[in-house]
Amino acid sequence: MRLTLALALTGTLMLGGCSQLQLIGSTDSTRELAEKASDGDVDSQYLMGLHFTTGADASQDYARGLRYFEDAAKAGHADSQYMLGMGYYLGRGTAQDYPEAKKWLELAAYQGHREAMHYLGEIYFNGYGTQAEPSWGIHWIGQAAERGYSEAQYLLGTSYLTGIGSVKNRAQGLRWLSIASNNGSLRAKELLEQIKQQPRRYSFTAITSDLTALKKRYQIRFIQTRLSKLGYNPGPTDGVWGERTANATSQFMKRNAPITEVIEALRRQPEKI
Structure with missing residues (x-):
């Protein structure tokens, strides 16, 4: 059976570790941030994009947020490239457009952005708006897995178990599913339960350099x-x-x-x- 490596994503665009900003105009700091963004400061443009896509309900304006991300993304800001790519991937703030998502996620992935690697891998694996290349998808997903992203670890494990995108290897499949489960992936835990396997403790250190x-x-x-x-x-x-x-x-x-x-x-x- 064809394995689909896709996450059920609802709600907002997501990027781990981002704090919410207060409503624009409510403080001097947010007004200053908006001014810096208008002057072309890419970090401020990124934060303004987050404000409109992950802020309080009253300030959410995905289309406006994506315009800020796009300005910073064009200047090479990896986090903004990722967020813009995910806007196109999910169809939030714009029409869903997988080729455009692939373009921006690829730029971020080549800069080493872990989450961008993962979702770019899903696009190639599943053939979203492009020719399906499962092995090339796992090439990206695997790098995200090695860098500690639990959902990528889950998908790498299922790839080894099924032989889609990988040479089938049950031992490696169970290893990566166990690592994902130990790292908090509920899907990995559920799959291990379905195949009647207890997660094992494997030594794993996420690669953050080299x-x-x-x-x-x-x-x-x-x-x-x-x-x-x-x-x-x-x-x-x-x-x-x-x-x-x-x-x-x-x-x-x-x-x-x-x-x-x-x-x-x-x-x-x-x-x-």
């Missing part, structure tokens, strides 16, 4: 996953570039090629689901 190495590991994992599904033998899908992975890649490309070129070639190959 994101370049994490990205490369998941690029290699993607190559290994796709080559394996195409009938080559790249060895274990562990994200480590070993002799078998190198040989399988050379057989597929019919020459030696850089990792980025291999990824492009594999992504041009339709992925069976």
Whole structure:
């Protein structure tokens, strides 16, 4: 059965750790913030966007909030790119537009924004407004999982269990579901109960630095996953570039090629689901 990696999101746009602002005009500080935003300060534009999308009911104006996010997003502000992308993803403050959501989430994800990685992965996994690429979706979701996002950990675990987007590996599936459950994911806990498995305690430390190495590991994992599904033998899908992975890649490309070129070639190959 086709696995859909989607979260039931209701209410407001969400970004962990954001505090609500008071109504504009109610204090000198909020008036000053609005003035700074008008002068082009990206942090102030971001906070003004939060004010209209996550503030008190009387001040909620999603369309206006997204305009502030867009101003800051165009200047490269990662949190604003994420929030703007989620506006298009959810259809809050604008019409739902997955291609536009993908554009902004991708910009934030390439800056290392954890939640943006997760939702960008969902877009690719499910084919929301684009060709479905489950393995490329897990490439992004996995990075968010490694960085401690519990819902990404849950989705990575289900991917390993089903073999959609990953080479099927029950042990790894149960490991990531356990990590997600221990990290507070109710969906992971419920799934473990359904398959009659108790969550185990695994040593896990979220990766908060050396994101370049994490990205490369998941690029290699993607190559290994796709080559394996195409009938080559790249060895274990562990994200480590070993002799078998190198040989399988050379057989597929019919020459030696850089990792980025291999990824492009594999992504041009339709992925069976």
